Amino acid sequence: MSGTSVVVGTIGSDAHVVGITLLEHALKEAGFEVRNLGAQTPKEAFAEAAVETDASAVLVSSLYGHAEQDCEGLHEAFAERGADPTTYIGGNLAVGQSEFEEVRRRFREMGFDGVFSADADFEDVVEALRAEFGIDESASQLARARS
Amino acid sequence: MSGTSVVVGTIGSDAHVVGITLLEHALKEAGFEVRNLGAQTPKEAFAEAAVETDASAVLVSSLYGHAEQDCEGLHEAFAERGADPTTYIGGNLAVGQSEFEEVRRRFREMGFDGVFSADADFEDVVEALRAEFGIDESASQLARARS
Amino acid sequence: MVEDRRLTDAELDRLDERVWTDAPDEARVDFEDAVAFHESLPAHKQFADVLEGADGVLTQPRAGVARLEEQIELLRTLTEEGGADLLPTTIDSYTRDNEYEKAQAGLEQSRETGESELNGFPAVNHGVEGCRSLIEAVDAPVQVRHGTPDARLLAAVTLAGGFQSFEGGPITYNLPYTSKYELAETIEYWQYVDRLCGAYTERGVRINREPFGPLTGTLVPPSIAIAICIVEGLLAATQGVRSVTLGYGQVGNIVQDVAAIRAMERLGPEYLPDAVTVTTVFHQWMGGFPRDEARASGVIALGSATAAIVEPDKIITKSPQEARGVPTAEANATGLRTTDQVLQMLAEQSIDLEGVDREQELIERSVRSLLEAVFEAGDGDVACGVVRAFERGLLDVPFPPSEAAAGDALPARDDDGRVRLLKFGDLAVDEETKEIHRARLEDRAATEDRSPSFRMVADDVSAISDGRLVGRPGDD
Amino acid sequence: MVEDRRLTDAELDRLDERVWTDAPDEARVDFEDAVAFHESLPAHKQFADVLEGADGVLTQPRAGVARLEEQIELLRTLTEEGGADLLPTTIDSYTRDNEYEKAQAGLEQSRETGESELNGFPAVNHGVEGCRSLIEAVDAPVQVRHGTPDARLLAAVTLAGGFQSFEGGPITYNLPYTSKYELAETIEYWQYVDRLCGAYTERGVRINREPFGPLTGTLVPPSIAIAICIVEGLLAATQGVRSVTLGYGQVGNIVQDVAAIRAMERLGPEYLPDAVTVTTVFHQWMGGFPRDEARASGVIALGSATAAIVEPDKIITKSPQEARGVPTAEANATGLRTTDQVLQMLAEQSIDLEGVDREQELIERSVRSLLEAVFEAGDGDVACGVVRAFERGLLDVPFPPSEAAAGDALPARDDDGRVRLLKFGDLAVDEETKEIHRARLEDRAATEDRSPSFRMVADDVSAISDGRLVGRPGDD
């Protein structure tokens, strides 16, 4: 299963990187190949990295409350470059205390395949990706042992 | 103004006496004559003490949540003995979080002239009694100085 | 005169017979049957074992409502949403007054309205079967918490009903809770209760007993609380109790609170017989609470931090709604979670405070001296000694509703917020100790430029509502 | 190469002229006019004086919303309902990125919807007049809190607008907040900011400056935070700043937190010129918060207790809604009241913890060594030294979004919950210190029966959400 390539990063002007730093490590431990774009990544850079690494999934993180504005046009940027990765978004997705279900709906409409609240922990993310790509745990343990 | 006699006590099965113990001292300091009936005082004992001391006011305290039941018949007991003191009740007057205005209304209907929440502090009580009996502060300071 | 002597099996049997005749509609329950019920409970519901075997501080709230189903749900919320390690069942006031008819009326009214019209669980009215359903329905050990001076029937019913821990004692559930009983009376009643616990203990069902250390909850000097708890422990041990939890209520000065629990941990095992396993419980702030929930959370967290430092075996939690009335289940769980957060964050840290030893020394000296006075007053008999010591004011508690205590001991805080005695009455402590208290309070008086007086006491009692520990003049 | 040299008056004037051209619709404000406005403010709104003259720990929240009226109301709520001693105005993210058009759009949208569509107050768009209305409308000193790497225009507008304290600095508002700036760049920008503050200071308006000590808020070793704050203090002092508040974010181990503030209190005045008045600020927990408000209150209270013990000059409070997003005014006030309750209850108590001296010693040694490395790297020039020290990894911060820091320093907690370094990269600390860190982490590894690794770090970061400080294996 080595070859399941994943891109992670925080989008827009967001500089919160603790989450993706740990996510990067957790995904690597789970056997994924990870490209971490770091903080304040423009949407185009996500699309370019997805093409370059032939990414199966792109994981966008946003903590600071402007996710919606920042992600506008992200999926179009993928399409322009002929990329069609599975896309997840996670973090703190709304200014203030609005309801998460409403937030999920909005991001689904924007094209995200998975919308995660800040309650999601690393295992949830790894689980979701495994399910997505039909990877079972033993296979990834093997990959990890080999790496 | 020496002569303004006040009776205090906790009614029914209530044993919370910290409030009335301090109230007793505050009232004495303010120049009132105070008879403290202490904890778990039956309504009849309030009425008897009112008669005995020719009390201008009777202050009933209840903290433990059964004030309503315990005070049933209290005003009748005064009437039976021909006493008609000003009556105040204070403390924690309802089990649970019910609204205080509703509680005040109920105790007013039962005949209490003043209904105080647990937010009332000693000065509020002293103030209320002074207003009731037209005592001004300097007079009571004088009384205190003399005592 | 009452004597500290173990009731014989025959006496217990006779008393038991009589006690059960007061039960509303219940026949005396077969003791063997009760023992069998206890034995049927899984290990994680065995109160004494869970408490004594735990590492870390166990959390326990207070909670009681009228109806059985509601009580079950309440307790479940407290374990599921609050992570409570030990469960309570707080008994209603009518039951505490042995007014089972009024309790019944309240229970029925509650069934009609669907709301709890009682301030606790009327265990006697629910009867043995009701209690057993409760014990079976929840997943942690459960204790009876009450405040009943004459708790004989309550004990008979709840112990037969599967409860394995019973709070209170002849002093701690008399003096703070009622004005109606002589000490000699309640000692007699509790000899029955303790003997009953002893009988279960002899059959392998170690019922845990917990003197109510916080007493009136208000400026109680540690030495008084500890001495009284030890006395109750001794009385219980005489009757065969083998698991005793000494209790103490937070006074709010961290050093004094830590010193007090340490003193209790040292003196408890020293004075109680070796056969007794002694544990300790720390009560979060037992005095008047701030009405504001944000401030109340601060008080709760401070108690939790203190407990995390000194690590008593368990902590009794409060809710942020404490000042308002009986808390909702959710608010109660809130208090538990705030407590847990602080306990866990500090759990790994070793925190040693300077000055604890000195304060502990001071507390221990007073406790010894108070206990000595009891032993002497009773010519070696603790039961008789207690009665006489309180009569003479050698032992005393502040703010007693009861006339069985002199109520001459008047506490106030010193400049550092530690509880000292402004007036000793006839309290049996030595001159040197008194001198230390006096000096500390004079320091405070100097700081505040007023003489030590009742006004200070009143200010200290109200201080917490203004967000402070020490009531300084001009604060409000 | 950037140099630590005071900008001349002519340079300041030229820079000032240029900075103002970026202002959306505002002409450069007359400096004399600005000074006059500051002078018109009453004593209780003079930030530096209030902060430096206070006894006891002052409380200050964070808070910013888009519209002026709403911001005024928010700040009033925080003083009236929260008792805040010092007020903040937190700036929105677009302004931090110097995207004043986007900020304007957000502001206008907010005016339409009546809700705040920005995560802070767009001070530049509100302009000098807007700022002055704010300062006049509230009743306490107000500080600009932001996270803006290039804060030149923001400083020009807000200082002319009557704010008297300005948070941040070339390192602390670069490395944690952005990936887009070289250190040499931000140092230059902040020389202007500091020189402007210096100019006000020379006119008697002592603008307070506060390096942002918490950095990335996550497992930041105290020595790193302190060294960086002192460096920023030195740079500010060069430009004529005379009131500096060194900052530090709670790591959660009480002894380490107390030791850190003490170390800061000792080293600050030692390294900064005598003309500078040094104060300290303690930030309540800056890392990920528990989502549950009850648990969050516990974290807030624990930070408050720590502050009460060590008594920094001020404490920055969090709200129980921290994990969810920008808090409501009420929640913010709630955090303030919980904080106040704990601070006040402990205010009178003198609490001395054992082991603080040793930890303080360890911190101080590392701070000195890090500062030495900066001085050496710059051949005595701090500005140049900072750039080189970060380039070479001699100075570093954990979890930097920026490439201007190596990010090789990897922290983890030891068995007691103190933050140590698992990997030092090229950090300028001596072998002996490294050995101590290593030994502590090996102890922990032994306790947990696993080797020290990134897994530990990840567990430590998440631990707080599970209610703990140290992330042990199998906790979740």
Ligand code: B12
């Ligand atoms: C630490 C922190 C900072 C640090 C960041 C350091 C750094 N460079 O990383 C500093 C102090 C610099 C900072 C700055 C700011 N912050 Co900040 N910050 C936080 C804080 C306290 C913790 C974040 C964190 O590290 N959590 C720990 C990590 C492990 O959790 P996480 O990131 O949520 O990730 C987890 C999951 O969400 C998931 N996940 C994350 N991303 C993704 C993506 C995918 C696809 C998936 C599946 C899962 C996933 O994985 C992790 C598993 O547990 C939060 C509040 C909180 N959460 O308690 C505020 C918070 C995020 N910050 C906030 C704000 C407003 C800011 C500022 C704009 C203003 C300010 N206060 O200065 C600036 C923004 C700067 C910028 N340009 O981005 C707000 C956001 C408001 C909103 N969304 O409504 C918050 C919520 C605080 C608050 N209550 O106001 N912050």
Ligand code: B12
């Ligand atoms: C200390 C305390 C105790 C002590 C009492 C010691 C003693 N003998 O006094 C102990 C531990 C023994 C105790 C026992 C019980 N308590 Co209790 N106790 C408290 C507590 C924590 C503080 C009360 C107090 O002393 N406050 C300080 C004084 C100064 O304030 P105060 O009494 O309110 O008086 C002020 C004002 O109200 C006013 N005032 C008082 N009376 C009057 C009268 C008039 C006319 C006026 C004008 C003003 C006035 O004057 C004072 C000025 O500030 C309260 C909760 C709280 N308030 O924080 C619970 C509380 C009152 N107790 C409660 C309960 C249920 C009990 C028990 C039934 C059960 C139990 N938990 O064991 C037993 C009852 C025993 C009995 N038979 O009464 C409940 C009552 C529930 C309700 N009303 O909804 C409370 C609210 C706790 C709770 N949240 O559950 N308690």
